[in-house]
Amino acid sequence: METAQLVQALKERGYRVTPQRIEVINLVMEKLAKRQHPTFNDILNEVKQKMPTISASTVYSVLKLLEEGGFVVSFEHNGRTYYDSASPHVNVVCVNTNRVIDLEDGEITELFRKRGIHPTSIVVKAVCRE
Numbered sequence: 001m002e003t004a005q006l007v008q009a010l011k012e013r014g015y016r017v018t019p020q021r022i023e024v025i026n027l028v029m030e031k032l033a034k035r036q037h038p039t040f041n042d043i044l045n046e047v048k049q050k051m052p053t054i055s056a057s058t059v060y061s062v063l064k065l066l067e068e069g070g071f072v073v074s075f076e077h078n079g080r081t082y083y084d085s086a087s088p089h090v091n092v093v094c095v096n097t098n099r100v101i102d103l104e105d106g107e108i109t110e111l112f113r114k115r116g117i118h119p120t121s122i123v124v125k126a127v128c129r130e
Contacts, residue, residue: 002029003022003025003026003029006025006029006066006071007022007025009069009071010065010069013069015065019051020047020051020054020058020062021058021062021065023047023050023051023054024043024047024054024058024059024062024063025062025066027043027046027047028043028062028063028066028072028083031043031083032072032083032084032085035102037082037083037084037091037100038082038083039080039081039082039083040059040060040063040081040083041080043059043063043083044056044059047059063083066083067083070086070120071086072084072085072086073085073086073120073121074121075091075093075121075123077093077098077100077123077125078098082100084100084121086120088109088118088119088120088122089102089103089104089109089122090102090103090104090108090109090122090123090124091103091121091122091123091124092124092125092126092128093123093124093125093126094126094127094128095125095126095127096127096128096130097128097130099128101128108122109122
């Protein structure tokens with residue numbers, strides 16, 4: 001989803017669209033478009049470079065808003081929360097390198113759908129080649 005569409009969806013739900021919210025949304029959407037899996041701290045640190053006065057609670061509330069709206073999903077690994085695209089796919093968390101790799105595997109998501117399950121996030125922990 002494009003940032004402009006996301007901002008419009010938030011407006012339609014009655015949320016104020018502040019410069020801080022737009023900055024967080026832009027950053028998150030940019031990272032997800034690059035298939036990255038930012039953590040809260042990644043997002044906070046990067047937004048603070050452009051908006052030094054932004055608070056952690058503001059960033060957290062925007063991420064919560066995006067997740068509750070179904071625009072992003074989150075998953076945890078080793079005490080860190082990662083944010084990701086809400087489109088169904090498999091995240092492979094490499095336990096030996098702490099990398100997160102996206103797999104677009106229609107077979108796996110189709111198996112779930114055949115059983116009436118519509119996954120928003122599938123996380124597989126694995127040992128990966130370096």
